[in-house]
Amino acid sequence: MSNFLQRTLSGFFFVVIIVGSILLSPYTFALAFAIISAWTVFEFHKLTNKQSEVEVIPVLSILGRVILFLTSFFYASGIISYPGYSAYGLYVVLVLVIELYRRKNNPIHNWAYFLLGQIIIALPFSLLNYILYIETYHPMLLIAMFATIWINDTGAYLFGITLGKHRLFERISPKKSWEGFVGGAVTALISGYVFSLFIPEISLVSWLFFSEIVVIFGTFGDLLESLMKRTVQVKDSGDVIPGHGGLLDRFDSMLLVAPAIFIYLSFLFK
Numbered sequence: 514m515s516n517f518l519q520r521t522l523s524g525f526f527f528v529v530i531i532v533g534s535i536l537l538s539p540y541t542f543a544l545a546f547a548i549i550s551a552w553t554v555f556e557f558h559k560l561t562n563k564q565s566e567v568e569v570i571p572v573l574s575i576l577g578r579v580i581l582f583l584t585s586f587f588y589a590s591g592i593i594s595y596p597g598y599s600a601y602g603l604y605v606v607l608v609l610v611i612e613l614y615r616r617k618n619n620p621i622h623n624w625a626y627f628l629l630g631q632i633i634i635a636l637p638f639s640l641l642n643y644i645l646y647i648e649t650y651h652p653m654l655l656i657a658m659f660a661t662i663w664i665n666d667t668g669a670y671l672f673g674i675t676l677g678k679h680r681l682f683e684r685i686s687p688k689k690s691w692e693g694f695v696g697g698a699v700t701a702l703i704s705g706y707v708f709s710l711f712i713p714e715i716s717l718v719s720w721l722f723f724s725e726i727v728v729i730f731g732t733f734g735d736l737l738e739s740l741m742k743r744t745v746q747v748k749d750s751g752d753v754i755p756g757h758g759g760l761l762d763r764f765d766s767m768l769l770v771a772p773a774i775f776i777y778l779s780f781l782f783k
Contacts (some may be wrong), residue, residue: 672696
């Protein structure tokens, strides 16, 4: 099977799983994204543990990730009437205390990378619940966010390979260009216009702002993961998606997009 065909097929099934899990029911979303986010945390710590004197126990970070995600889902969906984040807070404290008994050379590194994984991986995935339930159950908003990320990536890639001459951030991602960035922004604006036709309760101007927030924060999220991989000298975070790398590679843009879109929608629906 050619690499192009492999990438196309795996990319297609990836989109089907993401969109399908969101549309089918809140519970399929919760199950799918609890698994996806857990594996993404695992890939993150697989990368960070490549560094000297960093030995985070991935399963402990994964368990914290699942607790935070499911607590957010239960609260955002109204299944529980109080946030219930005290259990997650106690768990984080427990993980920090466990380091006292591991007798590792640099426990501060382990504390720092455990907390970093919770902040830049666990938190953004948990915020997806609040985007899904902004005011009421609204799966199309979450799908629009992911679709805009994918459309921006595709536009940036196509414009970049055909017109790209001026490097956007050569030190971290040599292939990214300003032409690709602008091309992605334009295609995202077009997608914003299309979304305004199908979800008219949000104005066209608001959709255009939505699209460009995705472009800006998605690009920074992509660059952050590129910096991480360059630091530990790997090409991909994993190989779970044939031809595309790991889940962290596929969700890197979302890590900054989700918090930004959550804040934006919170003001929009205020």
